[in-house]
Structure formats: C-alpha cells, structure tokens
C-alpha cells in the first residue's frame with residue numbers, strides 16, 4: 001500500500017518527469033515530505049508565477065510536458081496567469097494544486113479556493129481527486145491530454161486527505177477516454193484537394209504558425225516548400241518552425257511583422273495555412289485579409305478551422321503527419337504548371353522585402369534596441385534560445401533574431417504576459433543546459449518577476465537577461481505617441497532600481513552598457529559566465545518605436561512604415 | 565439567426581454542467597434553454613441545449629462542445645428528423661365568467677387543467693416550441709400570472725440512438 005502522495009510521485013516518474021517547479025504550503029506538506037526522498041529534481045521559485053512560467057519555458061524548450069506544484073488558496077491563485085498563458089499558446093503542462101481536505105471543501109476553510117472553478121475557462125481539462133484509488137489513472141490521463149491533440153494545461157487538484165489516504169499502486173496500461181480522441185492523420189481526399197488547388201495557383205503562400213513548432217513539422221515543411229516552390233510566411237509564434245535564413249522564408253505577418261509578409265497575404269490566390277489560429281494580431285482586419293484567396297487549413301483542432309476566416313479546404317490532423325501524407329502524394333502533381341507566374345510572384349515578394357525590410361537607424365550614436373538584438377544574434381551565431389518579455393522588446397526580438405529550429409523562440413503570444421520571459425528562460429536553460437539562453441527583456445516586464453534571480457543563482461542557472469532599458473512601458477508609450485496625442489499617461493519608468501546593484505545583491509552578475517561600442521563586448525563577456533545569471537542593463541533610445549505597424553483593427557493597406 | 569436544438573451526451577462527472585454552461589457564457593453564446601438528465605446508463609447524462617445563432621456560430625458551438633474531454637457526442641438535432649417537446653405549467657386568471665373559454669382553449673391544445681381556484685387555473689401543456697408559444701399567445705388576454713417551463717428535450721426519429729444518428 002502507498003499513500004496518495006507516494007502514488008503521485010511514482011506516477012510522475014512513470015511519466016518520465018525529471019523536473020518539477022513547485023512551492024510548498026500547508027496542505028502540500030505530505031507531498032513535499034514524499035518528494036524529500038525522491039530523485040526527481042525540484043526547483044523552488046521565489047513566486048508561484050515564476051515557477052509556472054519556468055515550467056512552461058522548460059516545456060517549450062524541450063517539447064516535453066511542464067510540471068509545477070502550488071499549494072491551496074494563494075499558491076493556486078498565483079498560478080492562474082501561468083495556466084492562462086499556457087492555454088493561450090497551447091503548451092503542454094500538468095499543474096498540481098493543493099486543496100483542503102475533502103470534508104472541509106465548501107466551508108470556506110483556511111486557504112480554500114475553488115481552483116477548478118477559477119481555472120475552468122483556461123484549462124484543457126481539470127480534475128479534482130476524490131478518491132485515492134484514482135490517483136495514478138488521473139495522472140496518466142492528464143499527461144496524455146496535455147500532450148496530445150492541441151496541447152494545453154491540465155490542472156489536478158489534490159485534497160490533503162486524499163494525498164494521505166492509502167491504496168495499492170496500479171499503473172494503468174493505457175488511457176481510455178470515450179470523449180477524447182484527437183485526429184492525427186488527415187483525410188487523404190482533402191489533402192489531394194489542397195494539392196490540386198496549390199498546383200494551379202499562381203500566387204500561393206504558406207502561412208504557418210505555432211502548430212508547426214509544437215508538432216516539430218519543420219523538416220517536412222522545408223521539403224514541401226522546396227518541392228512546390230511556395231514561399232512561407234510565419235505567424236509570430238511560428239518563428240523557428242521554418243528556418244529564418246531559408247530563401248523561401250518571407251518573414252512574419254501581422255501588426256509588427258514585415259512588409260513583404262503582410263503584402264504576400266493581402267492578395268494571394270491561394271493560402272495553405274498550417275497550425276495557426278488566424279489571431280487578430282496576425283490577420284489584421286479580416287476583410288483586408290486575402291479577400292481573393294482560396295484557403296486550405298491544416299489544424300489538429302477542428303474549432304480553429306473557420307473560426308475567424310472561412311476555409312475552403314479544412315484538413316483536421318497533426319501538421320507533421322499531414323505534411324508527411326502530402327509529401328507522399330506530391331510527385332503526382334506538376335509543380336511547374338504555372339512556373340512563370342510563380343516566379344514573378346516570388347520576385348514580387350523579394351522586391352517588397354528589399355523595399356521595406358525590418359530596419360532602424362544604424363548610424364545613430366545612441367544604442368538602438370534593435371542593435372542589441374542584432375548583436376546578440378551575431379554573437380550567438382543564431383543558435384541561442386531566445387525568450388522575451390512583452391512589449392517593444394518582444395517585437396524587436398522577433399524582428400532582429402533569425403530562428404533556425406522549433407523550440408528556439410519562447411514568447412508569450414496569446415496572453416502577452418509581462419514577466420514571462422525571465423522565468424521561462426530559467427526553465428528553458430534547465431531543459432537545455434548546452435544552449436545559451438537569452439531573455440530579451442523590457443525594464444517594466446523584468447520587474448514583474450525579477451525575484452527569480454534568486455532561483456537562478458541558487459541553482460546555478462546561467463541565463464542572460466538583456467534589458468532593453470528605455471525607462472518606459474515602451475509599447476504603451478508608443479500607442480500614446482501614435483494614437484493619444486502624446487498624452488503619456490502612466491508609462492514613465494524613470495524611477496527604477498540600479499539593475500547592476502540589484503543583480504549583485506542577489507549574487508548574480510550585473511552589467512550596465514550605455515555606449516554603442518560596448519554592446520558586443522558585453523554580450524561576449526556574458527557568455528563567459530557559466531554558473532550564474534547575468535543581468536545586462538542596456539541604456540537604449542527611449543523614444544524608439546516599433547515599425548512596421550498595422551494599427552489594431554486596421555488592415556494591411558493601412559500599414560505604417562518607418563520614416564526614413 | 566436560427567434556433568438550434570443541440571443534443572449533448574456527456575460523461576456523468578464532477579463539474580460537467582459548469583464546463584458546458586461556462587463555455588456558453590465565456591464565449592458569448594446564448595442559451596435559450598438547457599435540460600440535463602441521466603440516461604439508462606448511470607455513467608452518462610444527456611443534455612438538450614437550445615441556442616440561437618447563425619450557421620457559423622452554431623458550427624463553433626458544436627466544435628467547442630466536442631473539444632470538452634467529458635463530452636462524448638454532440639448532435640445538432642435541428643438538422644435531422646426529430647421530435648422536440650417541452651412542458652409548461654401556466655397559472656392564468658380565470659373567473660367563473662372566463663373559465664369556459666379557458667377550458668376550451670386548453671382542450672384544443674390538448675393541455676390539462678391541474679389546479680383551480682376562484683380566480684385562477686393552472687394548466688399543464690406539452691408540445692414543441694411553436695405550439696407552446698401559440699398557446700401562451702392565446703392565453704395572454706386572460707392574464708398570465710406565472711409560467712414555468714422545462715426547456716426543450718429532443719430525440720431523433722427512427723430506431724437508432726440520437727447520438728448515433730448521422
């Protein structure tokens with residue numbers, strides 16, 4: 001016989017979990033006592049929000065399921081932002097929350113919170129254990145649900161008495177869920193229909209997204225694009241799903257994407273969308289989005305298809321599996337059918353890109369934030385894992401770093417959570433110790449979870465934080481500058497700590513860089529630090545704005561470009 | 565905007581009703597009525613949900629319902645040959661003078677009078693939505709005091725289970 005807590009830990013081992021981020025509390029003490037004897041690595045963040053973002057960073061960097069613990073009440077509610085973040089970006093997570101004993105539930109007991117109710121709209125699924133016997137099977141189901149189909153977070157609430165009760169450990173052979181059976185392979189007829197439309201298109205484009213990263217369909221997609229000769233546009237979260245340096249890669253579309261990508265989706269005759277949910281940040285106003293194109297859409301979640309944009313050829317299935325099927329049929333089609341029109345189309349796209357590439361004033365004496373990102377790209381030879389905070393820093397990270405592989409770019413896309421990037425970087429580095437990991441940060445966002453410097457110091461996590469310090473909530477300043485007549489309401493961060501001293505107070509390395517000529521040397525220097533975090537405070541141009549920009553609710557034709 | 569009746573077969577598990585009602589409120593779908601009950605299989609319940617929406621909205625509602633792990637089957641019964649019923653209990657003003665008229669209408673609609681006082685009667689009526697509405701319309705001039713409705717329940721015609729029908 002084993003206690004519920006022992007069954008829990010044993011089940012995690014069976015699932016191959018080797019790293020947990022968690023914070024103890026009253027009702028979880030039994031679980032923590034069991035953990036004390038286990039060989040699973042447990043990392044103690046300094047705030048539950050830091051813990052759950054770190055678990056998500058770990059999941060995104062490794063492709064595995066992220067796991068975290070929080071106690072009942074405030075521990076659980078501190079996890080809410082992280083659960084919502086994982087839900088929005090479809091990241092596989094299993095989140096365990098402590099709960100008061102079943103006999104006390106509903107009585108407003110100390111540190112009781114209805115976390116299942118609170119998180120209901122932001123989970124893929126959730127469980128409250130009500131019987132110790134179901135512990136192992138619930139955990140197995142939870143991992144299965146989190147990682148299959150469209151991935152997402154699963155919450156398991158652990159009442160204290162259930163964790164103390166005893167049962168025999170029985171690890172179920174397989175999962176049996178009547179109501180859950182995601183489609184992996186696509187319908188062959190639909191795939192052929194897509195290929196036929198693609199074959200006869202003159203101005204086709206592939207619009208790929210986060211699903212390509214999640215299913216690691218990058219190799220298949222490269223092959224597919226090379227054989228068919230179709231240019232590839234990515235969403236912001238698709239970055240890394242197709243090599244950023246490939247000649248067929250156009251860039252990323254949307255509010256702050258490049259001119260060529262946005263032009264390419266504004267008037268193609270055919271779009272093959274792969275693993276993307278047509279978010280408003282990527283499509284702009286819908287009536288301006290490819291009004292004359294036929295669209296085929298590969299997505300594992302049927303509810304993503306025709307949600308925002310009407311789709312002619314829906315293909316439900318996993319990106320990788322469906323692309324494999326498509327590659328199996330590809331020789332049966334003639335990809336030279338519209339050779340000259342297609343060539344003209346590709347050249348048109350290249351011309352658009354030459355006309356308006358991502359750019360900034362390279363002659364400025366002051367440090368331009370884009371220059372910092374570009375230099376990090378150069379120094380790390382495009383191989384680092386990049387996490388971001390939210391705001392301008394995030395957009396510049398996407399614009400000036402070219403990603404080569406899935407899981408290399410980790411950013412809070414759907415929820416846009418400030419304070420995400422730093423803990424996510426810690427998780428990513430723990431998952432991929434051989435990779436350099438940089439958090440491209442804003443001064444505002446970094447302050448939302450900077451307590452995690454302590455976690456990184458304690459665990460010798462050598463992440464680098466590059467604060468693009470504009471002493472502003474820069475993205476807010478930009479909108480107030482562009483749309484609110486320079487009425488800078490509460491975006492000034494001139495009062496801020498000395499980040500160098502702050503880093504040092506935590507036992508980390510701090511650097512301040514305020515001259516352009518020191519940027520590269522500082523980044524190189526940071527790479528020499530192997531056993532603790534480095535916080536680099538770059539004093540950048542306070543007034544720099546992100547361009548291009550398609551204002552919210554506008555369409556591509558209203559794109560604002562950098563003034564040269 | 566069309567009225568759609570959706571039949572949802574769910575696992576009879578903790579929190580299922582709140583997952584479904586929450587999905588409707590969270591995504592801004594409307595619920596005209598919702599009824600839930602056990603089926604012959606103890607572990608499974610059936611819900612009948614009546615909602616309003618254009619084709620795109622209803623397609624999303626159905627897809628979103630199917631995403632829920634505890635949902636086994638979803639059928640838009642409005643699209644198939646089906647029988648739909650709801651029951652109402654209506655309390656209407658009826659004095660000695662108006663009572664014969666009221667009784668007449670009730671019997672035309674095949675309703676039942678289940679309670680009588682000097683000033684009122686309570687009527688029980690079962691039928692499809694349009695019949696119920698027609699009845700309430702006719703009763704209106706007499707003075708409706710109160711209406712309690714079950715919400716619709718629906719079943720497909722023929723020998724197959726509704727959830728198995730195409």
Ligand SMILES: Cc1cc2nc3c(=O)[nH]c(=O)nc-3n(C[C@H](O)[C@H](O)[C@H](O)COP(=O)(O)OP(=O)(O)OC[C@H]3O[C@@H](n4cnc5c(N)ncnc54)[C@H](O)[C@@H]3O)c2cc1C
Nearest residue numbers: 209210211215236254255256275277282300319413414416
């Ligand atoms: C300040 C800010 C600005 C932003 N600006 C932009 C912008 O300019 N452009 C932009 O694009 N985004 C921008 N974003 C991000 C935006 O909000 C969305 O997060 C992003 O566009 C979503 O990309 P996606 O739909 O490709 O990926 P996701 O949201 O990750 O969606 C993934 C899709 O793939 C599907 N999927 C998952 N797994 C699989 C699988 N195995 N097989 C098949 N399908 C699968 C899912 O069902 C889903 O439909 C911005 C965010 C912020 C915070």
Ligand SMILES: Cc1ncc(C[n+]2csc(CCOP(=O)(O)OP(=O)(O)O)c2C)c(N)n1
Nearest residue numbers: 391392393416418442443444445473474475
């Ligand atoms: C938790 C949270 N609160 C508020 C916002 C709204 N918001 C988006 S960007 C931004 C400014 C971010 O400032 P900073 O981190 O300094 O980045 P910058 O834009 O200056 O690069 C704010 C407040 C948010 N995304 N997340």
Ligand SMILES: [Mg+2]
Nearest residue numbers: 442443472474
């Ligand atoms: Mg800032």
